[in-house]
Amino acid sequence: MTTLTRRTFLHAMSAVCAAGPALAKSPLAVLKAAVAEQQVLPTEYPATPLWTFNGTFPGEALRIKQGDRVIRKLENTLPQSTAVHWHGIRIDNAMDGVPGLTQAAVEPGGAFDYDFAVPDAGTYWYHSHNRSTEQIARGLYGSLIVEEAEGPDVDRDIVLLLDDMRLTQTGEISEDFDSMHDKSHAGRLGNIVLTNGRMDLSYDVQRNQRLRLRLINASNARIFQLGLQGLNAWTVALDGMPLDQPQAVEGSFVIAPAQRVDLIVDVVADAGSEAFLIHFERDGGFAQVTFDVGGQDATQTRPAPSPLPPNPDHGRTDLAAATPIPLVMEGGAMGGMRGAMMGGRRMAMRELVQGGQAWALNGVAGLPEAPLVDVFQSETVRISMRNDTAFPHAMHLHGHHFREVLPDGTQGPLRDTILINRNETRDIAFVAHNPGDWLVHCHMLSHQAAGMKTWMRVQ
Ligand code: C2O
Ligand code: CU
Numbered sequence: 412m413t414t415l416t417r418r419t420f421l422h423a424m425s426a427v428c429a430a431g432p433a434l435a436k437s438p439l440a441v442l443k444a445a446v447a448e449q450q451v452l453p454t455e456y457p458a459t460p461l462w463t464f465n466g467t468f469p470g471e472a473l474r475i476k477q478g479d480r481v482i483r484k485l486e487n488t489l490p491q492s493t494a495v496h497w498h499g500i501r502i503d504n505a506m507d508g509v510p511g512l513t514q515a516a517v518e519p520g521g522a523f524d525y526d527f528a529v530p531d532a533g534t535y536w537y538h539s540h541n542r543s544t545e546q547i548a549r550g551l552y553g554s555l556i557v558e559e560a561e562g563p564d565v566d567r568d569i570v571l572l573l574d575d576m577r578l579t580q581t582g583e584i585s586e587d588f589d590s591m592h593d594k595s596h597a598g599r600l601g602n603i604v605l606t607n608g609r610m611d612l613s614y615d616v617q618r619n620q621r622l623r624l625r626l627i628n629a630s631n632a633r634i635f636q637l638g639l640q641g642l643n644a645w646t647v648a649l650d651g652m653p654l655d656q657p658q659a660v661e662g663s664f665v666i667a668p669a670q671r672v673d674l675i676v677d678v679v680a681d682a683g684s685e686a687f688l689i690h691f692e693r694d695g696g697f698a699q700v701t702f703d704v705g706g707q708d709a710t711q712t713r714p715a716p717s718p719l720p721p722n723p724d725h726g727r728t729d730l731a732a733a734t735p736i737p738l739v740m741e742g743g744a745m746g747g748m749r750g751a752m753m754g755g756r757r758m759a760m761r762e763l764v765q766g767g768q769a770w771a772l773n774g775v776a777g778l779p780e781a782p783l784v785d786v787f788q789s790e791t792v793r794i795s796m797r798n799d800t801a802f803p804h805a806m807h808l809h810g811h812h813f814r815e816v817l818p819d820g821t822q823g824p825l826r827d828t829i830l831i832n833r834n835e836t837r838d839i840a841f842v843a844h845n846p847g848d849w850l851v852h853c854h855m856l857s858h859q860a861a862g863m864k865t866w867m868r869v870q
Contacts, residue, residue: 442471442483442525444493444539444551451608457582461550462489462539468608469572469629470537470553477532477557485523492516495525496540497555498669499651499812499827502527504847507809508540511778512848512866516541531722532559533651534625534671536572544599544631544856545588548577550608552629559720563647563675565623569614571688571700573666574630575601590857595744595769597802598632598668598855604690606700617706618682621713623647624674628666632855634803634830637699638663638689641680645716648673652812652825653719663691667805667830669854675716680704725812725825726789726842733793733840736784738851740831742770742862745801751776751862769861770800770853776862783851784867786843792867796829797836804858805830808867809849813841828854843869 447466448458464470475481487493494516496508506527510516517523529535535555539546554570562568577585577599593599606612616622624644628635645657646664650671657675666672680686682704690699742748742760750759751771758776763769768776773783784792793816796806807828815823816838831837852864 440482440484441465441486442495443486443488445488449608451576451605451610452578452582452603453610459578459582459584461584462546463550464553468550470551472553472570473537473555475529475555475557477529477559480526480528481555482526485517485525487517487519487521490519491546492518492541493539493546493551494523494541495537497525497527497535497537499533499535499671500527500555501530501812501845502810504810504845504849507847507849509809509850510541512850529557531651532557532720533648533653533722534570534627534673535651536627536629536671538629544860547629547856548588548599548631549584554625554627556625557651561720563623563716563719564621565675566620567616568623568625570625570627571606572608572627572629573635573699574605574608575633576603576605577601578603589767591764591767591769593632593857594767594861595764598857600633601630604697604699611698611701613701613703616678616686616702616704618678618680618704619711620678622676622678624676624688626666626672626674628668628670630668632668632857634668635666636663636691637666638691638696639676639687640689641678641684641686641702641704642688643677643679644674646672647675647716647719649824650812650826650828653721654824656718657716659715665830667803667828667854668856669805669807669828670826670830677713678702678704682706726844728814728822728840728842729791730793730816730840733791735793735795735838737773738783738794738796738865739773740770740796740798740800740804740863741774742776743800743802743858746799753777755780763862767861770858770863772863772865775865778864778866782848782868783865784843786867786869788843788846788869790843791840792843793838793840795836795838796831798831798833801833803830803832804863805854806851807854808839808841808851810845810847811841811843811849813839816840843867845869
């Protein structure tokens with residue numbers, strides 16, 4: 412394991428560190444999008460003005476039992492229109508929160524009633540889906556945890572929302588949301604890294620405790636490479652969906668924007684020491700989350716965790732019956748794209764860039780008139796995604812989970828977001844079981860804003 416170097420200025424912070432935000436269970440059925448200030452930088456800096464759900468950053472932690480309904484009135488007190496997308500939920504299309512596709516954006520002063528059932532247990536999140544590069548960067552997101560009727564046997568269940576943020580010297584969100592450089596390169600990256608809105612998050616744990624860590628990448632564009640020290644871990648779910656078998660974590664792992672990883676973790680560090688969730692960067696490893704290990708050195712050792720209970724059927728992906736649909740990703744800096752269709756007209760790259768666009772899917776920048784996929788309910792769809800750009804992309808499909816079709820023909824775990832590196836072609840397959848119009852887009856939000864989106868119609 413690499414030696415851990417902590418950012419020196421974080422040491423000052425450790426004294427004031429407490430546990431993460433409590434899981435609020437508000438009796439109010441309101442989800443208020445509102446401006447609020449919160450201390451994000453060390454206390455010698457000013458507090459940061461944020462856009463929040465129910466006054467905190469991250470937004471109110473929502474927790475619900477599998478099969479129950481989420482019923483919330485979105486009240487928009489922000490100076491911009493907004494809408495809430497419930498990422499990864501197999502939701503009624505009308506509740507999916509995509510302005511221009513499933514609802515009108517909620518104007519300042521306006522409201523919208525979200526009311527939907529959650530069929531699947533797991534780790535999800537909710538976020539603004541209007542001007543999302545800006546609104547998510549300003550703080551408009553929160554966790555949405557759907558509890559299994561019978562969850563795994565753990566001592567603690569900890570939600571960890573990973574993010575980065577671009578702040579100015581005076582602690583304000585840097586307002587360069589439309590930066591053409593971000594749009595055409597890797598997306599909007601931050602200058603500080605956060606977990607649950609904090610730069611130095613720590614928990615008091617005990618040796619041999621078993622924790623469930625629910626990692627959610629809520630950042631605009633950062634691909635987190637993570638590792639563990641003093642923790643013995645198994646991956647038990649990806650993007651909310653249980654793996655058939657828990658997989659021991661060895662070395663580092665990657666979590667792309669919008670993806671989730673559920674870990675079951677045994678604290679194996681000695682009492683009196685620290686364990687870490689490590690965030691690897693080019694210049695070394697940093698403490699993303701610190702676990703202060705206390706208590707008795709209990710000798711109890713536990714067997715590897717059992718799989719989480721499976722979620723209800725997602726349909727049988729019968730690849731032989733699927734029509735492959737090609738999806739070619741082009742554009743961006745160093746991508747060599749010469750032009751693309753936009754608004755029904757062919758435009759040269761220079762003209763696209765003048766209009767704030769930089770990417771195309773199947774030769775079209777921005778939402779095309781005709782859907783990428785147009786199928787009847789319960790048809791099997793196979794999309795072959797080819798990344799002809801110089802950057803990785805985290806492609807997300809709304810309303811469904813899919814499985815990757817691996818080179819040997821077998822199918823990977825259920826996911827809702829897949830990271831596709833440059834020069835890669837990756838195939839996904841799923842049963843289109845959920846009727847409606849569904850967005851398909853890159854979750855590097857500047858890329859989405861600059862053209863990387865299309866849609867699927869299931870009738
Ligand atoms: Cu997490 Cu279209 O979004
Ligand atoms: Cu992208």
